[in-house]
Amino acid sequence: MNKIFKIFFLTLLIINVFSCQRKEQIQEIETKKISPIYANGFSLEQGDGFWIVKVLKPWTGAQETFSYLILEENTLPPIGDFDATIQLPIQKVILTSTTQIPHLDLLNETKKLIGFPNLDLISSPITRDRIKEGEIIDLGAGASANTELIIDTDPNWIMVSTLGDDLRYLEVLKSAGIPAVINGEYVEQHPLGRAEWIKFTGILLGKYEAAKAQFEQVEQSYLEAEKLATSIPESTKPSVLSGVMYQDIWYAPGRDSWGAKILDNAGGKYVFEDQEGTGSVQLNYEFVLDQAIKCTYWIGTADFSSIQAMGEAEPRYKAFEAWKLGNVYSYTHKRGETGGLEYFELGYMRPDLILKDLIKILHPKLLPDYELYFYEQLHEK
Secondary structure (H helix, E strand, C coil), rough: CCHHHHHHHHHHHHHHHHHHHHHHHHHHCCCCCCCCCCCCCCEEEEEECCCEEEEEECCCCCCCCCCEECCCCCCCCCCCCCEEEEECCCCCEEEEHHHHHHHHHHHHCHEEEEECCCCCHHCCCHHHHHCCCCEEEEEEHHHHHHHHHHHHCCCEEEEECCCCCCHHHHHHHHCCCCCEECHHHHHCHHHHHHHHHHHHHHHCCCHHHHHHHHHHHHHHHHHHHHHCCCCCCCHCCCEEECCCCEEEEEECCCCCCCHHHHHHHHEECCCCCCCCCCCCCEEHHHHHHHHCCCCCCCEEECCCCCCHHHHHHHHHHHHHHHHEEEEEEEEECCCCCCCCCCCCHHHCCCCHHHHHHHHHHCCCCHCCCCCCCCEEECCCC
C-alpha cells in the first residue's frame, strides 16, 4: 500500500507541476488588445512588460502577416514565435522612407537616427542639422544596396518600407541579428490611417503614450477642419480636376485613394469620383478632356515653376478651364534645403494641414486667417 500511495502521490505532484507551469505560460502571454481607430494595417497587444505588434497588411494584396515582440527593460520574453524581437531601450535606428522621419521628430527621438538611404531626400530641419554634424550615415540609393553597411552600424532596428526592394534582405538582416520591421503605412487609404502609424513607431521606441498624444492632436485638428466642410451644400461644391500626363497617359487618384478622400473631406467635387482604385488610375487625354474641361480647380500638378511653363510643357493643358482661370495648385514648391519634397515627408503624418490647405483653396471663407502650408498656386511667371 505504501508503494501504491507513493506512486499516486508522485503522479499528483507531476500533474500539479505541469498544471502550474501551463498556468504561468498562459499568464505570460495574456495581452490587452488596443485597436487602432483608422489604420487597418497593424494591430497592437500590450502585455506585462512587453508589446506584440502585428503588421496585417504589409503591402497591397499581401496574404502573410508579420509579428514583432517589443520587450521593456528587465522583462523575460513570453513564449511565442515572432519575426523579430526588439529590446528596449533603443539607442540607434535606421529608417528607409522619408514618411517615417516626422515620427522621430514629433517624438523627440531624431537623435536616434543613424542611417538613411539618400540623405538629400530628407527635408526635416532637425534631421538636416544632424546630417551636417555627420551623425547620420548615407546608405546610398537604397538600403537594400548597402546591407553590409547596415550590419556594420549595428542598429537596434531598421524600419523597412514595402515599396522598394528591401524585402529581399529581411532574412540577411535577421541572420545578422538586426530586427527588420516592416512599415506598410502606404496601404492605408483613410487620411488619418497613415498618420496613426506613429503609434507603431512609438511602441518600437518605447514611447507609445507620447505617440498616442501626437496622433490625437492631428486627429482633433483634422476632424475640426472636416466638420467645417460638412456645412457646404452639395450644389456649391466646386468641381476639381487632379493629376497630370506622362507619355500620353493621365495619372490621377482613384476614388478610394487617400488623396481623393481628402478632396471629398475638403468639400470638393472630384471629377473622377467614379474611377475605382486605391492608387493612381490611368486615363486617356480625350476622356479627361471630356470629363474635366469645365472643372473650376486643378489640384496636384507636376513640378512646374509657373502656369506658363506648364502650358509650354504640354499645350493640351491649356484647353482646361482651371488652367485658363489660373486655379492650378501644386504641392511641389515646398522643399528641404537639398530638394526633398516636404509634402511626401510630413504630409502623410499631417493630413490635417493638407485638408486645411484644400479647404482654404476651395472655400477660403471657411478659414479666413489660414495660410497655405503645402500647396501653392501656380502664377503667371
